Amino acid sequence: MKEIWSRFRKLISCWKGLTSLGRLKKIALSISYNGASYHGWQYQREDVRTVQGALEDALSIIADSPIRVSCAGRTDAGVHATNQIVDFSTNSKRDMKAWVSGTNSRLPESISVNAAAFVPSSFSSRHSAIARRYLYVIYNSRIRSALLPEYLSREYRDLDHEKMHEAAQLLVGEKDFTSFRASKCQSNTPMRNVFSVRVWRERDLVLVDITANAFLLHMVRNIVGVLLDVGANEKPISWPGSLLACKDRSKASKTAPPNGLFLVGVKYEVGVGVEIPALVWPHFLRVSS
Incomplete structure (x- = not known):
């Protein structure tokens, strides 16, 4: 029993x-x-x-x-x-x-x-995506922030955000980003299509908003590193274009730190029903679409 x-x-x-x-x-x-x-x-x-x-x-x-x-x-x-x-x-x-x-x-x-x-079963978060959007937040001050170091990349040099924005427009379009990829990048091609780049200032914060079909390893941070040198008047506005032409990572600026970088959006041909407003913690900066 x-x-x-x-x-x-x-x-x-x-x-x-x-x-x-x-x-x-x-x-x-x-x-x-x-x-x-x-x-x-x-x-x-x-x-x-x-x-x-x-x-x-x-x-x-x-x-x-x-x-x-x-x-x-x-x-x-x-x-x-x-x-x-x-x-x-x-x-x-x-x-x-x-x-x-x-x-x-x-x-x-x-x-x-x-x-x-x-x-749908055919959906792939990676392969179905047609664009990724990143925001890089720079705290432009000679005094470090004691409260928010995890979410900000501090730059002590005075930055001209208008020059940074103008220089960034040279990166828009389908181009060879060899000078902006990490040495350990395993992508089969350095070609990427940057749809838009915007640089603006909110008081002590300088923000870089960039959208592309996809990004190479460290590509956003390497772009920001170059724009920082332009904004600090250490390089000319034309410099990003020169780097694209020379296809040599060693000629570019150092990679910007990771802590200021946020993935804020992914775009698909058909909405996947999980979109939320692009709010960047901890500043609650609403990123316009």
């Missing part, structure tokens, strides 16, 4: 597990994170803290099965995001509240799921 009851309990357990599963479906999330305490987005190994690793651990608990995610842009160590898009496939039956609030309850405070939506 005990053996019969034991088998019955096992059958009930299996049945409960099966009823919690359904058709394989794909879900997209919008997430934000403070990248200061992470070794970048991409999972490396268990003892290395990454955004992907923390997110997959939390989602796997909610799904009660292993979850692997892909993202629109693999941010470097120290880089932040207000609207990173990720996707994953699962057959676990959960409502959207569970994927948002439930996952957030399992995440550290430095990572948050903003929204979730079902997407």
Whole structure:
């Protein structure tokens, strides 16, 4: 009799597990994170803290099965995001509240799921994206900020943001960005299409807003490094054009620090239902579309 009851309990357990599963479906999330305490987005190994690793651990608990995610842009160590898009496939039956609030309850405070939506099985957060948008925030002051160093890149030199903006327009268009890629960049081609670059000032903050179809490793930070030297009157406005022509990374400026960089938006041909306003923490700077 005990053996019969034991088998019955096992059958009930299996049945409960099966009823919690359904058709394989794909879900997209919008997430934000403070990248200061992470070794970048991409999972490396268990003892290395990454955004992907923390997110997959939390989602796997909610799904009660292993979850692997892909993202629109693999941010470097120290880089932040207000609207990173990720996707994953699962057959676990959960409502959207569970994927948002439930996952957030399992995440550290430095990572948050903003929204979730079902997407077609053909959707890829990375390959379906037609544009990525980054904002770089520079604290232009000779006095360092004691409160916000994680979210700002400080530049002590006086910056002429109008010169920076004019110089940045030389980068717009489909061009060879060899001079702006990191030596460890593994992309098959240095060609990228920059749709827009805008530089402006908000009191002590100088902001660089750049959108492109995709970016090379350290490309945004290398562009900012060049614009900083132009803004400090150490290089001419024409310098970005000269660097594009020479195709030599060693001729360009040093790479700007990661802490001022935010991934603020990803664009798709068809909306994925997880867009949020591009607000940059901690300044609440609304980025116009």
